[in-house]
Amino acid sequence: MVARLSDKNPVIAADALIGEMVPPSMFDEVSFDSYIPDPNEPTQAAAVQAARDFVTRATAIRGGGGKRGLFRKKAAPAQGIGLYLDGGFGVGKTHLLASIYHSMPGPKAFATFGEVTNLVGALGYTDALERLSGHSVLCIDEFELDDPGDTMVVSRLLTELSARGVSIVATSNTLPGQLGEGRFAASDFLREIQKLSGIFESIRVDGPDYRHRDLPPAPEPAAADDLQARAESTPGATLDSFDELSAHLARLHPSKYKSLVDGVSMVCISDVHPAPDQAVALRLVALADRLYDADIPVMTSGAKLDEIFTPEMVAGGYRKKYLRATSRLLALSRFAVSPVD
Structure with a gap:
């Protein structure tokens, strides 16, 4: 009898979420030296240098403060700095983000944007803030604002962490000032979005998607x-x-999706068809991210993987999220072993 993901119901202790905030295993050994910039894309070499500079400055901030006399009050922490790596899919932004994480002193945290919001939901805002405030850096992959609640919570969290000396680096394919565009009444939350934008220095990273560079088409x-x-x-x-x-x-x-696929060697999905609505589609995006992080091959029957998200969905406000998920699912489908003879 083949196991089913549908039969698994993982239980996770809330405080364990902090311990899981590390780069995916595929990025365990990456470094700035192992990032090979595309010679035709000068933004990539510039991004590597910007990331190295960020580590130098952020480390100095966390280690600063100087000597204190016996009765001298502890100096207030220096303001944390921020770096925002903006670019298309598969240009190595997560590689650089993980390299920053590995280069920084602990404690430190690495998570997707969704995992950060899940953390706040699981622990509560105050507890999450206190647990993260002692970190040297918070690395956030695939930064995106999907609803007004996320906008307010993340803006407040990052602003307060930065004030406590935590440096923040994020990757995304949407510039900070454009976060939330097309997804909700962003103009109503412009002040919060602009506050987020002010935290970061934005660096552009261009280039073709390495996941599909010089590769054959995805399998049928x-x-x-x-x-x-x-x-x-x-x-x-x-x-x-x-x-x-x-x-x-x-x-x-969604905080349980990572545990849902723990220990799974391959995910097989039968009778694939286009997602019937946005809620289903966004959950599949979250699952695709966890599968990609864990490097788990995907094999399917039914419709093609690039047909899960309908043209109407891809044309909407979540376009970049759906394109990222499609890119990742196609990459995972190539990892599947050859069919049984």
Whole structure:
């Protein structure tokens, strides 16, 4: 009997979320030296230098304060600095972000934007702020503002962390001043968005998506029998229907998606079809991110992976999020082993 993700219901202690704020395992060994800039894209070499400079400055801020006399009050922490790596998909922004993380002294934290908002939801704002305020750096991957509540919470959190001496570096494919555009009444929250923009120095990183550079087209969906056979012959694989998995994701808090796929060697999904609505689509985006972080191959039957998000969805305010998820799912589909003979 093949295991199903739909049968798993992970339970996570709230305080364990802080300990999980580290780069995905695929970025365990990355460094600035291992980032190879595209010679045709000068912004990439400039981004590496900006990231190195950020580490030097942020480390000095965290280690500053000077000597204090016996009765002298402790000096207020220096303001943290911010770096914002903006660019398209697959240009190495996460590689640079993880390199910054590895180069900074601890304690430090690395998380996706969604994981940061999930952390605040799980711990409460005050507890999350206190736990993160002792860190040298907070690295946030795929920074995005999806609703007004996120805008207010993240703006306040990062502003207060920065005031306490925590430096912040983020990656995104939307410039800070444009966060939230097309997703909600951003003009109503312009002050908060501008406050976020003021925290960061923005650096552009251009180039083609390395996930599809010099690679063959993504594989066609498997036949139903082949998918079943692959799942049965692959230790640690799971097999769910698209609708079963979508329904299960709706019952889980997104903070549990990472634990949902822990220990899974391959995810097989049958009867894939376009997402019926935005809620389903956004949960699939969150799952795709966790699968990509864990480097878990994906094999499917039914519709193609680039057809999950409808043209109407891709044309809307979450366009970049859906394109990122599609890019990642296509990359994971290439990682699947050859079909069973």
